[in-house]
Amino acid sequence: MFNIELKDVGKSYGDNEVLRGIDLSIEQGSFTAIVGRSGCGKSTLLRIIAKLEEVSKGTLLFTGEETKEPKIRIMFQDDRLLPWKNNLNNIALGSVNQMLAKESLEKVGLIDKQSDWPDQLSGGQKQRIALARALASNPDILLFDEPLGALDALTRMEMQKLIEGLWEQQQFTSLLVTHDVTEAVHLADRVIVIDKGVIQLDEEIDLPRPRVRNEKFTYYEKKILNQILGG
């Protein structure tokens, strides 16, 4: 189990300073959402944590009692399934064995599609396969980079429920980038607003699960939205 610690992290592409002075510590097993305007550096932050990008400044640490490296997986906005592997084998790519792959295909409810090609599925089903692939490896940390952005409202709600359920079951650390404030408040224990490369708001969401849209819910929604629009 791991905590994620970012200390004074900065990232620049040439003269373009995308992130600066990011101090963030994310507890193991928690669910954090990152929201912000387009181009504010959300994906960059995720990519740094996934070690797809180097930091320009500061440090990234994974702390915990274990000495091994954490197992990190990402779900991208596009499904990134391999069109030449059937659905089961796509999932097996992220898994230690075929059994786990099947299990996780069952969890997302697509076991009857195991020997189809990904291109025979709908967009929402593809993202479910991508989720199953990420889960099949029992990740310590699961990063979501707007994986539901391209889905219709109904499928989105279904996927949110699925993600929430699986997170409660498997207790991986979740980091969700989204531009949908409602989605953030619905899923996360904590919402972080990034603007102009710095953290502008860091809000605990103190609501019981499963969450319903009550007064308190809308209070959080408004607060976060105001921060994004006003900042």
Place this chain on the structure above:
Amino acid sequence: MGDKLNRNTGWYNNRFFPWVLPIVFVVLWQVLGQYNIITSTLLPTPLEVVQAAIRLFNTEELQEHVFISTQRALIGFFIGGIIGFVLGLFNGTILFSEKLTDTTIQMVRTIPHLALIPLVILWFGIGESAKVFLVAVGVMFPIYINTFNGIKNVDRKLIEMGSVYGLSRWRLFTNIILPGSLPSILVGIRYALGVMWMSLIVAETIGADSGIGFMATSAREFMQMDIVVLTIVLYAILGKLSDVIAKLFEQRLLKWNAAFNKK
């Protein structure tokens, strides 16, 4: 399937109609020859060509020459194909190797390989190695180019996904890079098969003591027009046959691609 745009119910839209023209052509050719409108010393009739084929088949000359030509073609193809594939593989995956050799290969590629014939004859004489060499050189470049481009054009996002999933270099190659470049490699193979037969025809016509090209040149000396035409038909059949085999391979290996294209 329920694709209204592509469905055409015209009487001509079936499997047999495209064959009408070739059949009319052959029948016309036969009739014109039979009534001596075309003299058979200029062009034998289709029936005469078939009879020549049967005659040579019975003496087993036909099988022997076809076998030798096919053997040359395949040996040259495998040598050239493997060299082209390995070069494409290295240059597609290792930047150092690409920077070192790609420009040179692209330069050499612009030389038509058949222009090497005088040189090849000086080096190898007109023996087996000359023919195999020409085929190999001709086959090498299309396979190289398509392997190289295929690898270079594999979706970077999929490779990135693979590295997030902790795939080793080898598994990244076998699971993502190779299957991703396979469609392009297969296009290269089909194209190279055409080049293979063309190179062999030229090489065998210039000098050989066996093979289809030898059949053609010796028949020409004795004015056996039926055999000359037969050799042309043989090359055509072999070319078509290798293309069909390659296509079958393609369909087997790219089943996922068919599913993709149907959408």
